[in-house]
Amino acid sequence: MSTHDAGPAAGTSAARSPEYRVAHLQDRLASGHLGELGVRTEVRGETVLVHGTVPSARCREDVLSTVREELAGLEVHCDIVVSEPSSPDHAEELS
Amino acid sequence: MIRIAAVGDIHLSPETRGVLRPAFDTLPACADLLLLAGDLTRHGTPEEARVVADEIRGLGVPVVAVLGNHDHHDDRQDEVTAVLREAGAEVLEGESTVVRVGDARVGVAGTKGFGGGFVGASAGEFGEPVMKEFVRVSRRCADGLRASLEKLAQEDCDVRIALTHYSPVPETLAGEPLEIYPFLGSYLLAEAIDTAGADLAVHGHAHAGTEHGMTTGGVKVRNVAQPVIGRAFHVYHLPVPERVGAATEATTT
Numbered sequence A: 001m002s003t004h005d006a007g008p009a010a011g012t013s014a015a016r017s018p019e020y021r022v023a024h025l026q027d028r029l030a031s032g033h034l035g036e037l038g039v040r041t042e043v044r045g046e047t048v049l050v051h052g053t054v055p056s057a058r059c060r061e062d063v064l065s066t067v068r069e070e071l072a073g074l075e076v077h078c079d080i081v082v083s084e085p086s087s088p089d090h091a092e093e094l095s
Numbered sequence B: 001m002i003r004i005a006a007v008g009d010i011h012l013s014p015e016t017r018g019v020l021r022p023a024f025d026t027l028p029a030c031a032d033l034l035l036l037a038g039d040l041t042r043h044g045t046p047e048e049a050r051v052v053a054d055e056i057r058g059l060g061v062p063v064v065a066v067l068g069n070h071d072h073h074d075d076r077q078d079e080v081t082a083v084l085r086e087a088g089a090e091v092l093e094g095e096s097t098v099v100r101v102g103d104a105r106v107g108v109a110g111t112k113g114f115g116g117g118f119v120g121a122s123a124g125e126f127g128e129p130v131m132k133e134f135v136r137v138s139r140r141c142a143d144g145l146r147a148s149l150e151k152l153a154q155e156d157c158d159v160r161i162a163l164t165h166y167s168p169v170p171e172t173l174a175g176e177p178l179e180i181y182p183f184l185g186s187y188l189l190a191e192a193i194d195t196a197g198a199d200l201a202v203h204g205h206a207h208a209g210t211e212h213g214m215t216t217g218g219v220k221v222r223n224v225a226q227p228v229i230g231r232a233f234h235v236y237h238l239p240v241p242e243r244v245g246a247a248t249e250a251t252t253t
């Protein structure tokens, strides 16, 4: 019997499913040197959406290259923005 | 009126050195103090803490901070705290400080806080040691917050602010996946705030959350995580209640 026809017991294709790969990506973003817990990765049908806010353009690049590496072969939409460092233009009045 | 500037989750590191300073330099014109709601660094290294220190040194307004989970990551939170204190910041963990703004006394009680979840979906002190310890840590943080707010009440403060990293309420988490709420905050913090009383509660940690919330007891809560407010800081104008005792004294003498 070839592994191709082995069915669930052989556990090959399921382990490569987008869900697990996304979970590993999330874990790598959070626990690796990136320490990026503010980036969310969601499976949306056939595609993966990666979004969030990071402190710098360099962080954004690091996240994007990690995403490309972990999710190679999947269609990925990235919407990662860099934190806005400007002063506020108004204050909130608390009564 | 007290002008409170606040921001959390600035996650600084050597590569972002100096990015917030231009905005922070405008603080004396628009605020009386700056609150930092934790996650000031990316990995909690002293090197990153020195970047934060340079960003806040000599700002011209008092700086009061708590640490966040990222500031604990390298397990060198004491060094991080020391570096921030050397730059002039008050760093609170189960402690309080009083800042004088004109004639007013502004009390700030702070703790990092911890997770555990919210009413109806919270963790209990039961089972494996690590699970019990998780809940105990959260309880210790909340107890420290309550005790320091109560201490401020006895120190004749005009307004009292609760400063945490983790959230006391679920409202300001809206936008985060419901499944991770137990890692974003604890109702024990809100219970401490409502028991001891406060005029404002400020927190960070929930990057995808929402700015506005309120405790069951009616204390306004603001999530000031930088990705949430989309600015270097936000400013809140907090009215100072009239001192009934002081006014009476003035008229009788």
Ligand SMILES: [Fe+2]
Residues within 6 Å of the ligand: A038, B009, B011, B039, B068, B070, B205, B207
């Ligand atoms: Fe954060």
Ligand SMILES: [Fe+2]
Residues within 6 Å of the ligand: B039, B068, B069, B070, B165, B204, B205, B206
């Ligand atoms: Fe955090």
